[in-house]
Amino acid sequence: xxxxxxxxxxxxxxxxxxxxxxxxxxxxxxxxxxxxxxxxxxxxxxxxxxxxxxxxxxxxxxxxxxxxxxxxxxxxxxxxxxxxxxxxxxxxxxxxxxxxxxxxxxxxxxxxxxxxxxxxxxxxxxxxxxxxxxxxxxxxxxxxxxxxxxxxxxxxxxxxxxxxxxxxxxxxxxxxxxxxxxxxxxxxxxxxxxxxxxxxxxxxxxxxxxxxxxxxxxxxxxxxxxxxxxxxxxxxxxxxxxxxxxxxxxxxxxxxxxxxxxxxxxxxxxxxxxxxxxxxxxxxxxx
Amino acid sequence: xxxxxxxxxxxxxxxxxxxxxxxxxxxxxxxxxxxxxxxxxxxxxxxxxxxxxxxxxxxxxxxxxxxxxxxxxxxxxxxxxxxxxxxxxxxxxxxxxxxxxxxxxxxxxxxxxxxxxxxxxxxxxxxxxxxxxxxxxxxxxxxxxxxxxxxxxxxxxxxxxxxxxxxxxxxxxxxxxxxxxxxxxxxxxxxxxxxxxxxxxxxxxxxxxxxxxxxxxxxxxxxxxxxxxxxxxxxxxxxxxxxxxxxxxxxxxxxxxxxxxxxxxxxxxxxxxxxxxxxxxxxxxxxxxxxxxxxxxxxxxxxxxxxxxxxxxxxxxxxxxxxxxxxxxxxxxxxxxxxxxxxxxxxxxxxxxxxxxxxxxxxxxxxxxxxxxxxxxxxxxxxxxxxxxxxxxxxxxxxxxxxxxxxxxxxxxxxxxxxxxxxxxxxxxxxxxxxxxxxxxxxxxxxxxxxxxxxxxxxxxxxxxxxxxxxxxxxxxxxxxxxxxxxxxxxxxxxxxxxxxxxxxxxxxxxxxxxxxxxxxxxxxxxxxxxxxxxxxxxxxxxxxxxxxxxxxxxxxxxxxxxxxxxxxxxxxxxxxxxxxxx
Numbered sequence: 001x002x003x004x005x006x007x008x009x010x011x012x013x014x015x016x017x018x019x020x021x022x023x024x025x026x027x028x029x030x031x032x033x034x035x036x037x038x039x040x041x042x043x044x045x046x047x048x049x050x051x052x053x054x055x056x057x058x059x060x061x062x063x064x065x066x067x068x069x070x071x072x073x074x075x076x077x078x079x080x081x082x083x084x085x086x087x088x089x090x091x092x093x094x095x096x097x098x099x100x101x102x103x104x105x106x107x108x109x110x111x112x113x114x115x116x117x118x119x120x121x122x123x124x125x126x127x128x129x130x131x132x133x134x135x136x137x138x139x140x141x142x143x144x145x146x147x148x149x150x151x152x153x154x155x156x157x158x159x160x161x162x163x164x165x166x167x168x169x170x171x172x173x174x175x176x177x178x179x180x181x182x183x184x185x186x187x188x189x190x191x192x193x194x195x196x197x198x199x200x201x202x203x204x205x206x207x208x209x210x211x212x213x214x215x216x217x218x219x220x221x222x223x224x225x226x227x228x229x230x231x232x233x234x235x236x237x238x239x240x241x242x243x244x245x246x247x248x249x250x251x252x253x254x255x256x257x258x259x260x261x262x263x264x265x266x267x268x269x270x271x272x273x274x275x276x277x278x279x280x281x282x283x284x285x286x287x
Numbered sequence: 288x289x290x291x292x293x294x295x296x297x298x299x300x301x302x303x304x305x306x307x308x309x310x311x312x313x314x315x316x317x318x319x320x321x322x323x324x325x326x327x328x329x330x331x332x333x334x335x336x337x338x339x340x341x342x343x344x345x346x347x348x349x350x351x352x353x354x355x356x357x358x359x360x361x362x363x364x365x366x367x368x369x370x371x372x373x374x375x376x377x378x379x380x381x382x383x384x385x386x387x388x389x390x391x392x393x394x395x396x397x398x399x400x401x402x403x404x405x406x407x408x409x410x411x412x413x414x415x416x417x418x419x420x421x422x423x424x425x426x427x428x429x430x431x432x433x434x435x436x437x438x439x440x441x442x443x444x445x446x447x448x449x450x451x452x453x454x455x456x457x458x459x460x461x462x463x464x465x466x467x468x469x470x471x472x473x474x475x476x477x478x479x480x481x482x483x484x485x486x487x488x489x490x491x492x493x494x495x496x497x498x499x500x501x502x503x504x505x506x507x508x509x510x511x512x513x514x515x516x517x518x519x520x521x522x523x524x525x526x527x528x529x530x531x532x533x534x535x536x537x538x539x540x541x542x543x544x545x546x547x548x549x550x551x552x553x554x555x556x557x558x559x560x561x562x563x564x565x566x567x568x569x570x571x572x573x574x575x576x577x578x579x580x581x582x583x584x585x586x587x588x589x590x591x592x593x594x595x596x597x598x599x600x601x602x603x604x605x606x607x608x609x610x611x612x613x614x615x616x617x618x619x620x621x622x623x624x625x626x627x628x629x630x631x632x633x634x635x636x637x638x639x640x641x642x643x644x645x646x647x648x649x650x651x652x653x654x655x656x657x658x659x660x661x662x663x664x665x666x667x668x669x670x671x672x673x674x675x676x677x678x679x680x681x682x683x684x685x686x687x688x689x690x691x692x693x694x695x696x697x698x699x700x701x702x703x704x705x706x707x708x709x710x711x712x713x714x715x716x717x718x719x720x721x722x723x724x725x726x727x728x729x730x731x732x733x734x735x736x737x738x739x740x741x742x743x744x745x746x747x748x749x750x751x752x753x754x755x756x757x758x759x760x761x762x763x764x765x766x767x768x769x770x771x772x773x774x775x776x777x778x779x780x781x782x783x784x785x786x787x788x789x790x791x792x793x794x795x796x797x798x799x800x801x802x803x804x805x806x807x808x809x810x811x812x813x814x815x816x817x818x819x820x821x822x823x824x825x826x827x828x829x830x831x832x833x834x835x836x837x838x839x840x841x842x843x844x845x846x847x848x849x850x851x852x853x854x855x856x857x858x859x860x861x862x863x864x865x866x867x868x869x870x
Contacts, residue, residue, distance in 0.1 A: 012716075013689070014727065042714040048545070058716055059727060064708035066548055067718035068541065069571050075505075075538040079545025079553070080708070082529060083503050087549065087708050108534040266527035269550025269707045271500035271671065276526055279666035282494050286484035287317070287661075 007036040010045070012062040018053060019127075023200030023211075026174030027121050028057055030198075031090060033177075034184035035063075040088045046080045047090050048073040050102065052128045053202075054094035054121040071102030074109040074118065081116050083268040085259055088188065089116040096126050099135040099155045106157075110164040110193055115257035117187045117194040120157065121174070123202035124209045131205035141208060157197045158238045158249060162231075167192040167255035169234065170248040173214050174200040179222075179246060186248055192255035199244065214244060221247030229253055290344065292320075292427055292476050293354050295369065296416065297338035298361030300331055306441065307359075307416035308339025309656070311423070312485060313437035315343045316658050318430065319479030323348040323777070324656040325850070327368070330510070330594045336364050345477050349622070349657070349777030350853040356474060357426055359419040363387050376472035380422050382415070396472060398422065400463050409456035410448075417453050421460025428475040431461055484661050488626040488652030488774075489514030489556075492582060493522070494664065495630030496554055500671050501580070502528030503546035503553040505539045507561060510594045511653040512584035515556040536564035540581065544572055547579045548717060550707030552634050556582035556646075559601045560591065566608045569643060571719035573613035576695065576703065576742070578637035578674070580630070582646040584653045587848050596848030597650045599773050599822040605645040606802055606831075612739075614746045616640070617801035619647040621758065621776040624663040626652060629799060631669055636753070639674040640702060640745045647801065649822065651774035651850040677704045679711045686712070693724040697737055701744030750803050757805050758797045765792035768814035769860060770807065770840075772798045772828050774850060775820050781853035786860060793860070801828070804835075811836040818843055818863055822850065841866075 010032035018024050035045055045063040049055045051070035058065030064087075068076050077091040098106050098120045109118065125143070126132040132145040136157070140149035161169045168190040172180040180198065187194025199214050226247070227233055234250035237243075259265065292315075296307050305326070312322050323342045329335035340355075342348050355372040358365065359380045366379060366389065373379070373395045381389040383399035391397035400422045402415035409418070417438070424431045438453045464471075486494075493515050496504070504523060506516045520530045528551075533539035539555045546553040557565065562583050572579050585601045587593035605617045616636050620629040626648055637644040677685060685693055685704045694715045696703040703724075706713030716726040721738060723729045758776070761769075761783045771779055776797040786793050794814065798804060811817050811832070818841040819829035826842040833840055843859045845851055851859075 043711050044709055045714075046549070046708050058718070063714050064548075065714075065716045066545070066575070067716065067720065068544070069568055069719060072537060072541040072568065075533065075541035076545035076548075078531070078538075079503065079505065079542035079547075080549040081545075082531065082542075083546035083549035083551035083553070084707075084709060104534055105538055108538070262529060263524070264529055266502070267550075267709075268502035268528060268546065268552075269709075271502065271552060273671055275498040275666040275669040279498050279669075280661075282497060282522070283484055283661050283664045283666070286486040286490070287482070 005036050005039070005041045007032040010035055010042055010061050010063060012060055014059050016056065016060045018056070019204050021203040022053070023123060023174040023202065024053055024057070024121050026177055026180065027119065027198045027200045028060060030172070030174065030177060030180040030184050031092070031119060032061060033181045034188055035088065035090070037181070037185050038188045044086065045088045045090070047092065048077040048080065049092045050097040052094040052097050052126070054092050054097060057092045071097050071100070072105060073097065074102060074105045077116050078109065078112065078114050081114050082259065082264060085265055086267055091116060091118045093118070093120050095120060095122045095124060095134045095136045099157055107160060107164040110161050110166045110195065113167055113192040113255065113258050115192055115259060117184065118196070119184060120197050121200035122157070122197050123200050123206055125202045125206040127202045127205055138208065156238065156241060161195050162235060162238055162250060166195055166250065167252040168194040168248070169250040170196045171245055172196055172198050173218055173246055174198050175211055175214070176246065179220065183248060190251065190255065192252070192257045217244045218246050219243045221245055221249065290476060291348070292343045292356055292474065293340070293352065294343070294357045294423060295338055295340040295355055296359040296361070296419065297336065297365030297368065299334050300329065300337045301333035302361050303416050304337050304339050307420065308341065310434070310437045310441050311420055312341050312656055313440060314433040315341065316483050316485040317436050318433040319481040319483060320345055320476070321348050321483065321658045322485055322656065323350065325351045326654045328595050336362070336368055338365060338368070343476070345479050350781045351850070352854050353852055357423050359416070359423065360389065363389060366390065366392070378426050378472060380419050398426065398464060398468055398471070400460060402460070405459040405463060406456050409459055410452035414453055414456040417456040418460035421457030422464045424457070425461040425464040426471055426474060430478065431457060433478070482661060483658040484664070485656050485658050486623060487514065487654060487656045488620070488623045488648050489584065490518045491623050491626035492556065492630045492646070492648065493518030495627040497523055497526060498666055498669055499552065499631040499634040501552045501554050501634060502526065503543065503551040504528070504555065505531040505533045505542035506555050506557060507533050507536045507539050509558045509561050511586055511650040512556045512558050512561070512582065514653060515582060515584070536561040537567060540565040540568045540572070543579055544568060544577055547577045548708070552638070554580040554582060556584060558584050558586050559588045559604070562601060562604060562608065570609045570611060570613055572643045573615055574719050575717040576641040577643070577717070578641050579643045580633045580637055580646055581643055582648065585647065585649040593848050597822055597850045598846060598848065599649050600827070601647065602801060602823070602827040605647055614642055614742055616642065616644045616749070616803070617647060618644060619773050619799055619801050620652065621773060621797045621799050623652060623655065623657045624659050625799060627664050635672045636749070639672050640749050641674065641705065642745060647773070649774050675702055675704045677706050677710070677713070682706060682710065682712045687725070691725055694726045695722060695724045695738060695741070697724055697741050700748040701741050702748065746803065755800045755803045755805050757799070760795040760797070762792040762794055765794040766815040767791065767793045767864065768810060768817045769793055769795045769820055770798065770817065770832065771820040772801065773821070775822065778851040778853045778856050779820060782857040782860065785854055785857035789861065791861065791864070801831070804831070806835060807832060808836045811838050811840070816864060817841060818860055820851070820856065822846060
């Protein structure tokens, strides 16, 4: 089936209402390409998202999808994947969705290491609520709710992920279509929780973290002598925090996904018409 | 009426009260005696007063009463806490060698057994509670062999030696009483050859879930719902399912939602504070028309309230919780056996009508172990109805003109087709936003009304198609009608006997459905006096019935954290009836 699938098969007939030029277009296109490249089709793919601009992604893609409540897309994806391991599960979120309201779920999803892919469209601003500071906003970034800047350091999602035991940690830039697609594809192929933080500029409310800014400052790990399997090297790069990296920063090649550790391989939608044959054993336990 | 035996052990949390009580309850149950247990416990791990009480008879027992025949007191406080329940034939077993000087109430027989020393003789001081059990067997003239079987069940995994030591400890206790006390109150309890099973409401819910095909459970530990999770852990795996301990209740319900959308029968269980958190996602579950069973094992609220105490105060929250208006079913089992049966039913209702079902239990059901005939957990009777699930072959009829699947198809009965992910041609969107038949966001006025009406039409369909019936006890023609819901049924059934002794005939209706619920207008109109019994202060169920019947109803409410006792409930009802004649 994979040979017949093109990335456009993942496009719905609904036109996105994202602002013209929004980074989310590129982020989504890369996700669709990566899904097609990895041999998936819309009927075996499940996309989960929360609220905000990122939350709209399920509407613009053609697949099984759930558009849920703010910050909770990762638990939904976890439930979907564990209930049916045959599905390819992708979760999309924004920096507010993932690192603010959903921060708790984020670190637990990382350490749970369920075999799914988490793509965060990080634009360092709250877009859909029209321009407030987000957890990744710069310390001095002036917004309607932080006229003198947040005066607190931004969250470092890569560091959070590494500290929580992340087995695949990557970053990409939505406008570098080829690299972004490659990186998401690697995340999909990873056995475990593939996390990609995507620089996905907001052209309406963020005039600091712009396309130009990222184009000028991005350092591609492919151009550096970086070994992604070296956790210490990854830690150094992530904690230095002075560069905008693109690429796979860390990948645990020995990652064992949650389902394997817990012996889960059944499609739980398949159940008998009545109680299991040996169900009376459950009663006998109470004699 | 067959002779009751009311037995209790009390001490500090950490004294092994629970496991000792369970061993004795199992011994009685294995001897074919019906058992009803209750627990007094505090929200702490060690220390504080805790007790395990057993009422037992050769007849069915469904309630606790204000009477204790044999009390094993490991602390003075145990005696003090229960002094009202002791009577002239009561026996208190205590260890006089311990540092406290037991003050045995006047008229009560104290039996001083060196529990610790005898336990040490048998192999270890830790077995002192088992020595006390042996002593209790002697006092109750109960064959100690029954205790052996339950000691084996409890300790078999820890080795034969430990089992033998425990059996020996019990015998030392028995012999000590036999040799040193010859003038004790007469207890001679019968045994039968009846097969009985002994379990609590949380276990029954877990068992019902597995039997009904639930394969995914996600939850966060909370008293008194945790037993559901602990029961399922390790057992559900054997059927291809799993239990996930989520990071919080928000996550728990969202995981269950995800699993349900993937086609699994999924459940989460929590108590009131957890329901508060889950309410965020509840609306999404309902609007996206996802079948999900959400179990609320109620405890005393509000806020953290009294975590280890009984209350039925969440009814309004399960009925009305969440912003906006969305249909949900609320089912509330009334006995431990019904916890099993209604759990199975909850899964069928959820999938047939594609909506969230609140399965509402309470602490009294959750921690009470009760004996039942195994047939009441009839696995052969279980029928699984997954509702309108479409596959590759029949999906065509639910596609629109552009071949798009319509998960919210505006069906005449309000129930749309469901396509599990993985079904070819069924790819679709689900959302908490108002949506059209395709599941896509809309703010179109007509579409909005259409979808709201469609969701509500499911309830109308269910009201017609399902039996939202009730259970009835007592005298059908009595002038006095008592109505209750949840765990009060057992105490009320036994209260009928006390009331009858006082010449008061009562018709009693126990209602397991909160929404939809049976229409009781005729029953209420036929009665002269109607009293609604519930464990809350406001009379939340009484309010609903008043709304249905347009009749002012009397209420008996208990909200001190303790479940109704049969004799006390009979007195309360009498008082309420008498209040009528007093101007």
